[in-house]
Amino acid sequence: MNNRKLGISGICTHCRNKLELASWQINAIAIRVDIVCPHCNQPLGLKCSRQRKALKNLDHLTTLRVSMLIFTASSMLVALVLEWIGLISVLAQLNFSLIMFYLYLYTLRRTREKHRLTLTLQAGGKKSQAQ
Numbered sequence: 001m002n003n004r005k006l007g008i009s010g011i012c013t014h015c016r017n018k019l020e021l022a023s024w025q026i027n028a029i030a031i032r033v034d035i036v037c038p039h040c041n042q043p044l045g046l047k048c049s050r051q052r053k054a055l056k057n058l059d060h061l062t063t064l065r066v067s068m069l070i071f072t073a074s075s076m077l078v079a080l081v082l083e084w085i086g087l088i089s090v091l092a093q094l095n096f097s098l099i100m101f102y103l104y105l106y107t108l109r110r111t112r113e114k115h116r117l118t119l120t121l122q123a124g125g126k127k128s129q130a131q
């Protein structure tokens with residue numbers, strides 16, 4: 001089992017403790033399987049549809065990060081080739097590469113901010129096998 005922390009945390013509504021969720025716990029929440037709170041042993045699930053939608057949107061952010069990396073690298077390569085051919089100057093190529101690099105860093109930062117999610121996990125429901 002992968003226990004890597006993803007920066008997504010949850011708050012137990014029963015004992016008000018904050019939980020740092022591992023990837024398998026997030027997967028369990030996403031497929032509507034209750035997880036057990038390590039503090040009060042209550043089964044916890046995500047009932048809020050708005051938070052469930054935010055959790056699903058994280059998949060799109062991962063795709064955005066990868067596609068932005070490919071887009072940045074390919075556009076910098078095109079600028080380099082254009083400079084070699086002689087269509088643009090060295091300064092224009094450097095400026096374009098710098099702008100693309102900053103755009104990539106900005107996208108990376110925005111996706112990291114969106115990844116810091118705190119889910120309010122409601123107690124109740126049946127206890128699952130996952131702990």
Ligand SMILES: [Zn+2]
Pocket residue numbers: 012013014015016017037038039040041042
């Ligand atoms: Zn609890």
